[in-house]
Amino acid sequence: MTLPLRIAPSILASDFSKLGQEVADVVEAGADWVHLDVMDGHFVPNISFGPDVIKSLRRYTDAFFDCHLMIAPVDPYLEAFAKAGCDGITVHAEAGPHLHRSLQTIRSLGKKVGVTLNPATPVSVLEDVLDDVDLILVMSVNPGFGGQKLIPSALDKISRIKSLIGDRPIEIEVDGGITAETIGAARKAGANVFVAGSAVYKGANKNAYRDNISALLKAAEA
Numbered sequence: 001m002t003l004p005l006r007i008a009p010s011i012l013a014s015d016f017s018k019l020g021q022e023v024a025d026v027v028e029a030g031a032d033w034v035h036l037d038v039m040d041g042h043f044v045p046n047i048s049f050g051p052d053v054i055k056s057l058r059r060y061t062d063a064f065f066d067c068h069l070m071i072a073p074v075d076p077y078l079e080a081f082a083k084a085g086c087d088g089i090t091v092h093a094e095a096g097p098h099l100h101r102s103l104q105t106i107r108s109l110g111k112k113v114g115v116t117l118n119p120a121t122p123v124s125v126l127e128d129v130l131d132d133v134d135l136i137l138v139m140s141v142n143p144g145f146g147g148q149k150l151i152p153s154a155l156d157k158i159s160r161i162k163s164l165i166g167d168r169p170i171e172i173e174v175d176g177g178i179t180a181e182t183i184g185a186a187r188k189a190g191a192n193v194f195v196a197g198s199a200v201y202k203g204a205n206k207n208a209y210r211d212n213i214s215a216l217l218k219a220a221e222a
């Protein structure tokens, strides 16, 4: 099944001193989704922001909030992120601690359900949860930081996931090192949602963001 191509800028690369404006600007510049990287300093070696910040960002846009939770254990916090205004909630396969329970909880909260695979997480973890997810997030870098280089083995992993899901309407999202140079290969492999932090937020103003998103779209469609 062919799902729409979506650009999901990660606000991790934005200017945190004016986060609300940065979210509004990137949506005005053509972002389809807003990617929110939540880090706990435990599951990943960095700390970003939590549900209160997401709640305050909700005032700046109605765009889809794609919440990538890099926290463990994640289950105790799912409801807080749902209430904060996340539209999609994505948990790492290892973070639950029980993946199936986490996915069922997100479903029961009425949100789009996502599972994330780290570079070393095998595709086989998806086999028994395929009918419980709306989105599979493939990390193409080790999670924790923006501005890293895409790990090439992620492309083959995306192709294998694409075959595995068959005609299920599951979004395949790729996250890490997506630039105008790498987006085409990720699209060919089968991804339809592209997270891009540093490639979108370079230039630090709305016009630059618009140009950066256009360049990504052009490269993805080439």
Ligand SMILES: O=C(CO)[C@@H](O)[C@H](O)COP(=O)(O)O
Pocket (backbone or CB within 6 Å): 010, 012, 013, 035, 037, 068, 141, 142, 143, 144, 145, 146, 147, 148, 175, 176, 177, 178, 195, 196, 197, 198, 199
């Ligand atoms: O989840 C993560 C990092 O853990 C990402 O969403 C990055 O923030 C993407 O940043 P770039 O690689 O596009 O700069």
Ligand SMILES: [Fe+2]
Pocket (backbone or CB within 6 Å): 010, 035, 036, 037, 068, 175, 195
């Ligand atoms: Fe992310």
